[in-house]
Amino acid sequence: MLNKKQIRYCLDEITKMFPDAECELKHANPFELVIAVLLSAQCTDVLVNKVTAELFKKYKTPEDYLAVSLEELQQDIRSIGLYRNKAKNIRKLCEVLIENYGGEVPRTKAELEKLAGVGRKTANVVASVAFNEPAIAVDTHVERVSKRLGICRWKDSVVQVEETLMRKVPIEEWSDTHHRLIFFGRYHCKARNPECPTCPLLDLCREGQKRMKKEKEVNA
DSSP states (O other): OOOOOHHHHHHHHHHHTTOOOOSSSSSSSHHHHHHHHHHHTTTTTHHHHHHHHHHHHHSHHHHHSSSOOOOHHHHTTTSEEEEEEHHHHHHHHHHHHHHHHHHHHHHHHHOOOOOOOOOHHHHHHHHHHHHOOOOOOOOOOHHHHHHHTTSOTOOOHHHHHHHHHHHHHOOOHHHHHHHHHHHHHHSSSSHHHSOOOOTTGGGGOHHHHHHHHHHHHHHH
């Protein structure tokens, strides 16, 4: 496990690499962001953006999603994985927004998590990106990077990873750190082919050192 000074170094280096990291899901308002994040489960942001480019032209409000049949909505998002369940959740979410929140997206994480298809990660993303509330959303990239670097333990659950990051990262850096860890994991410390040879954090990364050692043994 890295100590406080080492974690600070890692965060500073990742900031140098991705100073402008931000949410890559295209949206114009909190409602569109909720829909986009819901659709992004087990799916790439690139594909979601392709689908929502047309989806958000057709559907502007919660009422719009309820004005069409479930089958029509499913067809509109058919290219996205789990589209049947996601379409059902979108309709349920819209019903709740209309009935309980006047068609507006609630601001608190607790209220967001009550919406269909919105889990802890989605609630954190929306709270952070849409409402500027401090939050660290742990997706597959954040979890992988945190564990590889030794900020968290390999056996930690997603919730434990989030809680550890919240303890070890200053609250004013939570949201930026969330985006930067995603970019670091998405574009550098990738799942299958991490760029360990060029990584500025290699000296601190046991996982990277193991990979490099294994590669040398294979190529020897």
